[in-house]
Amino acid sequence: MNTQNRQFQLPAELEAQTIIERISAQLPLGKRIEERDLLTYYDSFDWRLFGSGMELIVRRQGRKRTLQLRSQNDGGLIESLTAGTRMPVFCRDLPAGGGMRRALDGVLQMRALMPQVELRSRITTLPVLDDEEKTVARIAFERHAAREPGKGKFRDVPGRLLLLPIRGYEESFERLIGILLEAYALPPGNEGLLAAALAAIGRIAGGYSSKLDFSFQPEQPAASVAREIQLQLLATLELNLDGTKANLDSEFLHDLRVAVRRARSALTQIKGVFPATDVERFKPELAWIGQITGESRDMDVYLLDYDRYRTSLPQRLRPDLDPLHDFLQAHQKSAYRKMVRQLNSERFRRLLADWRDYLQSTSTGSDDAPAALASIAQVANKRIYRIYKRVLAEGSLINADSPAEALHELRKNCKKLRYLIEFFQSLYPKSDVQPMIRAMKQLLDNLGLFQDLEVQAEKLRHFAHQMVAEGEVPVDTLLAMGMLVDGLLRRQAEVRLDFGSSFAEFSGSENRKAFKALFAGKTEAA
């Protein structure tokens, strides 16, 4: 039975003192308390805490930091923690077994906590008293200012007046609300403080997501749609560039690479919308970005999986693996150094600039780009259906004796299909597309895992050779790695057994009918 706070906007020109005098004529008010506060909101680059309804507030107290995890809805405290002088960045930096780590682990995963906005507040609170001088409600006047964490000028955040109830004194609270609203027609305020603080510095919570979110109209010319897709992917790449170079967490590079892969797929799979010469010009350049970032990503993946590798070994052998961790860390560092040099190169800078110029230039339609002016619905239907049929054909040829390459090849086409459907989702009814994406995702997960396990096993063997070449490596470490390779290949064999059922579901008659109806219906009629 907890009555909620009531929040109102407090116009800058309305003095707290004026309101206090007005109310105290009708209700006894106690001694005012003045508080100052300075805090920073933390979240991951892609707002994972915010996305799951939480806010992390960090205050400095001398050399220590206090962390408070609050619920967005009611501001209720979920967990709190006093950290040492270093701000925890990853989940693994939080005390093991502690509540904060438990609360953040699944949400934050591999992402780093980053300061998002700094908030400075002046809060004046007055108690409303009864005849025993007991507090029966409170009034709080809040003035806030926000800035980019640690830099720049503070900018005003709209002020707020809060009425805070006290349990068991609901009547007094209602009375207070009545008195306030009778005197001032204050507009209600229901914006959260985080949202208001971000707005003051021109940002929004949840401002970045790696998910594709396009909205196209079926009649739009295909070339303009393709440009829009590419521009969005380019923006995603650019947004992740600083975090990648600084290696804030592994997800920046991951998102960057996914954006590049999607861009390459869009460039070659949305056929006929750009002149072939232009496609030929940018295709190898985008592939080059994939190459220069590949090794860093590999190292990230092994480091992310390291704990799982380690725990897959018998307890007693786990320490044997530790030299591999050192090896991975050292190689990750040098891979990143090499990559960052390339990302800072003239070639890379010029590539992004040229690509952007090209996408923003207005030229449309040319003999060389026959589909440029066709409707996107037509192009999308045709491409999706063609790739879909190719996947079906390739998949149905696969049997227990097929070489691994056949599955890898199928995965490539499946991925193309998935990207295409994701780009053009908005052209189709959600209820039709979602089940297809789900069936496809299951097949892709199976194929992906099959290939990843093989690559990982192969790579681990390669690492073993490299470690030997680089100097002393304990035999026990090599043996432990051998066990890992064995485990990976065994799992790969198991995963292969699941292929049949994943593919059967994907190629089932239900799904076939659905694909046909959605993507082939119109083109065939036309």
Added chain:
Amino acid sequence: MKIIGVYNIKGGVGKTAAAVNLAHLAARAGRRTLIWDLDPQAAATFYFRVKPRIKGGSRKLLRGQRDLDRLIKGTDYANLDLLPADFSYRNMDLQLSAAKRPGLQLQRLLRQLSAEFDYLFLDCPPSISLLSENVFRAADALLIPTIPTTLSVRTYEQLQRFIQDNGIDGVKRLPFFSMVDRRKRMHLDILETMPKKFPELLATEIPYAAEIEQMGIYRQPLFGYVASGSGAASAYRALWQEVRRVI
């Protein structure tokens, strides 16, 4: 929810002072805390400036006709709520004995609060009664303020026997010295001898201090008006640390 009964057969030994100050400390550490003033004299209720009245009195409350939830009052302190005393509590024994399982009524009643609070402090009236038996059976721990006198030791033994005789084994006894005056010969003697006899005795002692007496003047918990370095404040902090550790 941990339930802590603050209890002694004897009156005026510092039960209410301990209940109020420890509850306040728990709340200040962010724990959701409730204190139930079970004493019709309503001293704890008075300290928190709350009116000593609950709708329907103890009769309706014990019969489960009133949600405890709706009777709770927020204090002036964050995370700290109070279930006020009511004059009708003086008849609680009668009302309890009318029920089917008279010794377990409180335990049953308190279940509804268990998700809402981390700590519940029961500020008990003196004397030994059906109500106190209910407290013994409901509580995880009994905090027993004990003035270091020969008589106090006797009453503590009485309590021990009562608990044993009635087969109440789910409750931890936590006696501690209260209102200690180290200028008094007898206090010193008992401080020396009692720990050997009763290993469960807590190490912290609460000194006799004028500051504590002033709770009634300020109508606030101790920490509302004393400097945080004061001896009395430090003693309650140490006591809370110790209690928290053992329960």
